Amino acid sequence: VIEINPTSIAFFVFSLFILGGALGVVTSRNLIHAALYLILSLFGGAGYYVLLSAPFLAVIQVMVYIGAIAILIIFSVMLTRSMTNMREVLNQQWGWGALVGVLLFLFLVVGMLLPVWGPNGAQAAAPVSDVVTTTVDLGVALVDGNQYVLPFELTSLLLTAAMIGAIVIARDDEQN
Amino acid sequence: MDCVNYLSDCLTSSGWAPWLADLVSMLLGVVLVATVPLLTVILLIWVERKFAARIQDRLGPNRVGPFGLLQSVADAVKLLTKEDITPAGADKFIYNLAPIIAFATVILMWAVVPFTPIHQGADLSIGILYFAAVGSIGTVKVMVGGWSSNNKYALLGAFRTIAQLLSYEVPMVLAMLLPVMLAGSMSLQQIVIQQQGMWYIFMAPVAAMIFFVANLAETGRAPFDLLEAESEIIAGYNIEYSGFKFGMFMAGEFMHVFTAAVFVVVLFFGGWSGPFVHQIPILGFLWMGLKIGFVYLFMLHIRNTVPRVRIDQLMAFNWKFLVPVSVLNIVLVALVLKILQTIGLTPAPGMETDFVANLPQTIVLLLVNLGMIAFVMSRIRNLGREQRPVESDAAEIVPVSAAH
Numbered sequence: 001v002i003e004i005n006p007t008s009i010a011f012f013v014f015s016l017f018i019l020g021g022a023l024g025v026v027t028s029r030n031l032i033h034a035a036l037y038l039i040l041s042l043f044g045g046a047g048y049y050v051l052l053s054a055p056f057l058a059v060i061q062v063m064v065y066i067g068a069i070a071i072l073i074i075f076s077v078m079l080t081r082s083m084t085n086m087r088e089v090l091n092q093q094w095g096w097g098a099l100v101g102v103l104l105f106l107f108l109v110v111g112m113l114l115p116v117w118g119p120n121g122a123q124a125a126a127p128v129s130d131v132v133t134t135t136v137d138l139g140v141a142l143v144d145g146n147q148y149v150l151p152f153e154l155t156s157l158l159l160t161a162a163m164i165g166a167i168v169i170a171r172d173d174e175q176n
Numbered sequence: 177m178d179c180v181n182y183l184s185d186c187l188t189s190s191g192w193a194p195w196l197a198d199l200v201s202m203l204l205g206v207v208l209v210a211t212v213p214l215l216t217v218i219l220l221i222w223v224e225r226k227f228a229a230r231i232q233d234r235l236g237p238n239r240v241g242p243f244g245l246l247q248s249v250a251d252a253v254k255l256l257t258k259e260d261i262t263p264a265g266a267d268k269f270i271y272n273l274a275p276i277i278a279f280a281t282v283i284l285m286w287a288v289v290p291f292t293p294i295h296q297g298a299d300l301s302i303g304i305l306y307f308a309a310v311g312s313i314g315t316v317k318v319m320v321g322g323w324s325s326n327n328k329y330a331l332l333g334a335f336r337t338i339a340q341l342l343s344y345e346v347p348m349v350l351a352m353l354l355p356v357m358l359a360g361s362m363s364l365q366q367i368v369i370q371q372q373g374m375w376y377i378f379m380a381p382v383a384a385m386i387f388f389v390a391n392l393a394e395t396g397r398a399p400f401d402l403l404e405a406e407s408e409i410i411a412g413y414n415i416e417y418s419g420f421k422f423g424m425f426m427a428g429e430f431m432h433v434f435t436a437a438v439f440v441v442v443l444f445f446g447g448w449s450g451p452f453v454h455q456i457p458i459l460g461f462l463w464m465g466l467k468i469g470f471v472y473l474f475m476l477h478i479r480n481t482v483p484r485v486r487i488d489q490l491m492a493f494n495w496k497f498l499v500p501v502s503v504l505n506i507v508l509v510a511l512v513l514k515i516l517q518t519i520g521l522t523p524a525p526g527m528e529t530d531f532v533a534n535l536p537q538t539i540v541l542l543l544v545n546l547g548m549i550a551f552v553m554s555r556i557r558n559l560g561r562e563q564r565p566v567e568s569d570a571a572e573i574v575p576v577s578a579a580h
Contacts, residue, residue, distance in 0.1 A: 005195055032323060036270065039316065059305040067312025067345075074319050075338065078331065135301055135362060 011051055017044030031077045039070045056135045209297045210283045217430045221248040224430070224476055231480040255423035263416045267324040274321035275417065275424035281314040282431045289438055290365040292448050292460025303364035304356060307439060308349050311394065314432075315341050318403075321425070322413035333412030336487060337403045340393060343494045344400075348390035350502035354383035354509060355443045368447030373523065374534040375446040379541040382505045382548055384444040386498055388471075391436035393494070396429060397475060399482040400490060437471040438464075445471070501552055505545075512544050513537075 021041025028034045042065040049058035091097070141147045183204065187197035222237065222245055229236025237244030262271060287297035288306050300306050315338055322334020356362050358379055359370040367376075377384045393400040403412040414425045441447060445467045448460030485493065516522050516537050523533035 006199055030267075032267070032270065032320075036273075036320070055300055055302050056305070059302050059309045062309040063305070063312055067309060067315070071312075071315050071319065071338070071342070074316075074323075078319065078323050078334070 007051060010047065014044040014047035014051070017041065017047065032074060035070060035074045035077060038073070039066050042066050042070065056138060205297060206287075209286050209289075213283060213286055213431050213434065214427075216434060217427050218248045218252070219245075220430055220434055220472075221251070223472075227473065227476045228480050231477075252423065255420050258419040260419040260421065261416070263326055265326040266416070267326070270320050270324040271416075272421070274317050274324065274414075275421040275428075277320065278314070278317040278428040279424045279431075281310055281317065282428050282435055284310045284313075285435050285439075288364050289442065290368050290447055291464060292457040293365075293369075293453065294457050295460065296365055299363055299365045302362045304352055304362045304367070304443070307364075308345070308352065311348075312345060317425075317428075318413050321417070325413075325416035327416050330413050330415045333403070333415065337396070337412055340396075340400065340402060340490060343491060344390045344393035344498075347386050347494065347498040347502045348394060350499070350506060351383040351387035351390065352443065353506055354380040357506075357510060357513060364442055364447075368442060368449060370528050371446040372449045372529040373527075373531050374538050375444060377444040379538050380444070380505075380509060380545065381542070382501065382545050383509075384440070386502050386505070387443065388440055390498065391440065392475065392478065393490070395432045395436050397433055398479040399485050401479075401484060402487055402490060405484060433475060434468075434472060437468050437475060440471050441467040501548075504552075505548065508544060508548060509541065512541060516540060 018041050021037045021039075021044060024037030025034045025041065028037060042061065045065075046058040046061040049055070049061060142152045143149055184197045184201040187200065188194050192200075225247070226236040226244070237247035240246040240250045262268060285307055288300055288303040290296040290299070318334050318337045318341065322330045322337070325331075355367050355376050358376055359367040361367060361370070396403040405412075414422060417425060441464060447467075448464045450459065450463030453459050453463060513522075521536040521540065523530060523537070527533040
């Protein structure tokens with residue numbers, strides 16, 4: 001049973017953003033349009049995070065996925081204007097790809113529906129967790145020796161290496 | 177029942193359903209928060225034109241209304257009646273979307289501005305990040321506007337603009353970390369409350385300067401107005417826009433400058449804090465307005481007196497000066513702050529809003545910042561000396577006339 005209140009209305013609006021945006025991404029011929037639909041879809045995802053009381057993740061979603069990744073996609077598409085309106089089909093395996101996509105989607109639907117509405121379900125009423133975590137907890141967890149300090153440092157190292165790599169590739173040859 | 181400050185409770189007590197009362201009061205708040213910058217910008221354009229005119233020894237608008245005050249209103253009406261041209265081959269939907277994005281992203285920033293201790297759109301626990309995130313969406317308007325116009329000059333202008341906006345976002349976000357570190361919170365309301373004892377401009381002047389300069393570049397104001405460069409190129413990404421769509425870009429830009437001033441005040445000048453603000457919360461508007469006015473006029477002064485930089489200077493200034501200095505700033509201040517906390521010079525819990533309790537850490541941090549400024553300046557001076565030709569070399573340069 002779904003209660004009609006502002007939260008559930010917001011949930012459906014965001015769901016519409018995500019699904020409509022995702023449909024737009026795969027159906028539009030124009031790459032810029034596809035990228036804009038992607039932004040809409042990602043924005044809906046950020047809305048979900050807000051509804052789940054995870055504002056930090058919501059803002060990071062907007063900053064990283066919309067502010068950086070989507071912009072990067074549009075930027076590279078803009079440089080290749082002839083690619084924005086492609087008509088011919090370059091991918092020969094699209095039939096197989098569609099099949100795999102549908103199967104994966106079915107797995108996802110089954111995996112989500114069974115735990116909630118399946119024979120052993122009815123966890124829907126219970127909240128996922130009673131522990132309220134704040135952004136401070138998240139920050140502490142990332143630098144706490146007993147929690148995630150190693151993955152955090154490794155990720156930082158990886159990103160630094162990627163950044164240096166990009167600079168090395170983009171740099172002019174000193175000899176010339 | 178305090179109906180002025182808490183409409184929702186008031187409606188509930190008069191028999192409304194609680195969720196409906198919440199929804200209505202929230203919607204009213206949204207309309208209010210979105211209208212304030214809109215109405216302010218009409219006056220700001222007049223202030224800006226008058227200010228620029230005085231600097232250039234002119235009178236400025238003085239025909240429409242008293243002191244020319246209604247000039248902007250007349251301009252808005254004029255823009256509405258202009259022909260709305262859509263270029264052939266333009267991507268219509270996106271072309272119309274760009275001005276809306278330009279406008280909306282600026283207004284969205286106002287949702288988290290704490291005007292007084294109790295008047296605020298939404299006190300998000302991550303308010304400062306929200307500001308950065310919404311600002312980063314603003315880049316989309318440039319791309320979309322430049323690309324959909326079907327004009328190669330608009331596209332080239334968009335490339336330049338995006339390079340500038342993305343670059344200056346880095347030092348801006350790095351500078352915003354300092355108030356977060358000092359306040360121990362990302363909520364803008366909390367940052368303002370913590371500043372009641374001492375404004376962060378005194379504890380982190382370097383960060384304040386970096387934030388201010390990066391914001392000048394983000395808003396595309398002189399000396400960083402390469403997006404438009406009115407006197408050299410016609411316009412940037414928005415060259416094809418006319419009528420009210422152009423007006424929306426322009427109003428968005430003016431509002432962005434004002435919004436930047438608001439955030440400078442909130443992060444570094446104590447926001448609404450001032451005398452008697454706890455007894456009469458509405459006074460917060462006054463104190464904040466005064467501070468914003470000061471910062472805004474300073475921005476106008478810079479705009480009208482500093483010449484435009486070249487694009488390579490713009491990039492070099494960001495990546496070779498602002499970014500390294502902001503990183504150094506963060507590392508140094510974080511280290512000093514930790515040492516201060518360990519030896520107990522930071523205000524005791526509950527004493528953060530006390531002026532005297534804040535003095536020791538302010539003095540130490542100010543000295544550290546001044547030392548940093550001295551170090552960076554001497555480094556720049558040495559670099560300049562190395563690049564300048566030595567006197568003996570200069571003498572060997574043969575005059576052009578003698579060479580022939």
